[in-house]
Amino acid sequence: MLPLRARLTLTGLLLVPMYSWGFSYEAPSITPEVGSGYEEKPGWATSTFAVAAANPLATDAGYQVLQAGGNAIDAAIAVQMVLTLVEPQSSGIGGGAFLMHYDGANVQAYDGRETAPAAANGELFIEEGEPLAFMDAVASGLSVGVPGTVRMLEKAHAEHGQLPWEVLFEPAITLAEEGFAVSQRLHTSLANDEALRQDPLAGSFYYGADGEPIEVGETLTNPALAAILQRIASEGSAALHGGDIAEDFVNRVREHPVRPGAITIEDMSGYEALEREPLCTPWQQWEVCGFPPPSSGHITVMQILGMLDQQPLLEAPLDNGVSSSGWLHQFLEASRLAFADRGRYIADPAFVEAPGDDWSLMLAPDYLSRRSALINQDSMGENAEPGNPGDFAVSFASQPEQPEYGTSHISIVDADGNAIAMTTTIEQAFGSRILADGGTGLPGGYLLNNELTDFSFVPEIDGEPVANRVEPGKRPRSSMSPTLVFDQDSGKLVATLGSPGGAAIIHYTARTLLAMRDWGLSAQEALNLPHAITLGGDVFVEEGRFPETTIESLRERGHVVSERELTSGLQAIMRLEDGSLFGGADPRREGVVMGD
Template structure:
């Protein structure tokens, strides 16, 4: 394929010309945002294509690829690689991802989830028979799964890409070599993290001699990452999964000073990205397509929505939630029931059989109707029990919930109508807190995931095995919910959306779908709404976003309610009735939408 020239530039900004991979590029100079926290955004309109991602530099990379003739897959690759550089706390080549694509006729699901090393067993996170404290497990070599992102992107590109593979690495390599201005979000994440300084390479790269993080607006270069990306661009993913880069990953995992891991070179070289059968579920006039297990996202989202459809229609909780605590109650109770099923049944389908032999049993209308009947005027609190959607070959025990933090989402629609929804992660913020320089000996590098802590720490409960227990080669259960929505009658694409947020991804995605379909909100208006979640116990509402009267009304229904930060990172692009696109980016993060 003949290379095409890409202009890598944000309109109206100072640019510096450089040359890389034989193409001419112009590096954007973007001032980082001055503040963090909630800041409403206007939403963005586009006639033919749009990119939504968690950082302006990453969004711009995808935009420039589309302008150069690339498609949605090409743009997603460029976006992910730049996110690795500018938002290292959330995703990157040291982690994994789920990718949903639409090519105008077919929806595909690419599984780049990390896998457990072959040498581990179900006692991985037990010490003297007791589970490790969560952060002890995270900040260790024990938590590192085999990264899947690069091999997954390579597979998707081979099947659907337009531009040359190497071309898509140029924005990230350019920015890594020339440097980028550190954003307030990255600075704040570095300042607030209590563990990253313990890693020698990370401490030297992200902090000064006094342990202070690199300042907002300071130029940060990452020569080690640039070199690793150059190798992968030229040689394919084999340059990451074999040879010097792989050796460095294994060395750092095996030589963790406190809790070394069991990862070996054969785990990396043997990693395989998978094609999964997407789950597409009718939902009134729409068909919602999402990722199957090992993601719990689509199944749990659609269980919540299916149960809500059985409930009396109540006024939308708009105006900061003051107008309908009743809808919030229904939403939270449906979440309790769906999470009870999630904890019992959902895990890697190569290790765990679906109830009744088919995951769609969990979404059967008659089953959800029976589950919905359990929603009463008063909250069931922690007493939600899993249902019985179908017979099981094994009686599974439920898994206690664990928190997750480090994730990002990308939504793209190109001018041919192809679409991408990709959620990508290293699990916690900064993952395992292990930085690899790929054996380059240069400053910087990429962070390794702590994805194995998404497994249950306890392999069995009351003598029954937990479905999501650790096993060699297994993929840990995820909450990531990359979602593509279609009109049932015409089959045309309606929306691409998703979010980071750990288990709360499910709530964020479900509520956004309701806001888009039932409440008639735009993509941006839907993302601006305040959050309320429960994982089966207490209810958490977004700090400062709900009136006291709403929280009191929930308490009167039996909910235990408290406020906390619920920092989603929703991205959404919706096709309007006139065929144009309108995109939204979460006001809680620094993301933007760009398009023409």
């Protein structure tokens, strides 16, 4: 890995990038595509600030910004721009994000979720009367939503940024110009993706003439992305949402050779990042703050946790470092019930009526108590039905779940106690498999999202409308769950956390919260635990991580269980009782935590 240490030092009124070559990194061998192992990490203790991200170069960029006097928002921008370069399969300027921010007094929720173009409708993914196969929809112009990450970060920076906007792009621009060493995870992701090879720009940039991906350790420069980031640094989000960069984005969507999309320049220029009211939910001694719809994350996480609080403890939740079968059964059944509600009710609040003006009915203790009472000794399997949170007349059909892998999470606490939790995505790995060079004509560029496949592929089921159907200007429902945790008595920050993983983000986040609050585990120990999920049907347990006796016990309760890779990408930072910080990075990916 290129030994970059991108230091930013204040000289008069100018921030000048200065580079010393002391940083080195050895990538873990485990990737979600290979799943060849699991490498535990030690966790990181810091005294004043910490940044956790999915790639060491991105973490380092945030670290250097914090060292230079920047705050959590500044660092998040630097981290995201580097992730666009070094982890293109997961997030970037061509996608969207949700950002939770704490300024020492108030919590804010910034919405940079992609939107459907004005020409989209419920038939977007219907072809010859049938919904498209998922991957046929993904690798197309149809799947691309209007991006929101840059405009959202610009909005947050305008309100809270400490260092100048343009300075925060220096690490990513320098890496793009001088190159970075391709990691094992990026190489393997490229090797396992056939659709990306078919894109003219991506095929020639990431693969050789023989179709083989760029090798591990090979230095990769990205001149096109460097030029694009320079424009955004000097001109702001207008550079991406208007002019020749936006025209290039639109042309690549509308001129897709198989299934062109309908995004226009007007869609791009008209995109608006929103500030929403965060959802903060009391949970015993903690108050958990998360993102409201169009994210389903916080509501579904807190439904699961609220139902579990009502359950009798069948046995100790942990058994030799893994979750016990009794606790897992309750967790999975609560997940079934919560996901049934999620599929019925949650979507973009500009298009659906919330149960309760602020979605509060779905988290009301008496409602969760009634839902929890449906959990018994045997699994309900696929028969979990949505509940009725109150006097709520509108009824929707439930949306089937689809996989999602192209997401990343950033957690930061700065020296002043400001904190962010930001989950950022292009949806599938490598998004729509469309690389855009911004009209520069230079090698490389950035990937366009396939976020519209987070909508339901059909507008109605059995005559009932689907809440998350495609509509013009609508934001697709998400599972992203950026989370900030506070002590109810003191109001002090306890933790920032989140994860990629599609709908399984909800399980990963809920289990991590439980492990940190109830099981006495550190941030890293909580992230090391094995995963088990259900989206309402079969149960999937992390391959090779559970004893056969646990799996058989679940089957005896009626769960249909199989093993598979469950490659989360959790990041978590906790503030300890003495005021210091302890951060964890998911052992399944290449992320690290840095701080002073």
